[in-house]
Amino acid sequence: MLAFTILTIVIACLGLFGLISFTVEKRIKEIGIRKVPGAGIGSMVTLLTTSLLKVVLISLLVAVPLSWLVMNKWLEDFAYRIQLQWWMFALAGIISILIALTTLSFQAIKAALANPGKA
Numbered sequence: 571m572l573a574f575t576i577l578t579i580v581i582a583c584l585g586l587f588g589l590i591s592f593t594v595e596k597r598i599k600e601i602g603i604r605k606v607p608g609a610g611i612g613s614m615v616t617l618l619t620t621s622l623l624k625v626v627l628i629s630l631l632v633a634v635p636l637s638w639l640v641m642n643k644w645l646e647d648f649a650y651r652i653q654l655q656w657w658m659f660a661l662a663g664i665i666s667i668l669i670a671l672t673t674l675s676f677q678a679i680k681a682a683l684a685n686p687g688k689a
Contacts, residue, residue, distance in 0.1 A: 611683065618681065623670065637659070638654060
């Protein structure tokens with residue numbers, strides 16, 4: 571179970587990495603134009619992070635209630651079961667946001683440090 575969980579997380583990170591790479595490649599001219607007048611690395615990272623972090627937050631808003639309903643229904647069949655607590659979903663959300671930010675920061679910093687002349 572642990573191996574498949576890790577495999578699922580790795581596949582999700584690869585999908586997120588692909589989405590981020592596509593977004594950065596699509597906005598490379600915009601990044602180059604912003605860097606010429608002197609935009610800093612922080613503003614470039616913020617520019618790229620906010621748009622994709624919204625996608626992660628929207629997916630969490632959809633996934634948390636849906637997973638609570640499915641898990642509650644599934645746990646009803648067990649004789650010994652746990653009660654779902656709010657912190658379980660909050661912890662999962664925080665971990666997913668941290669994974670997304672780590673993946674996103676790598677690509678955003680790479681794009682911010684690139685030569686604007688190549689754009």
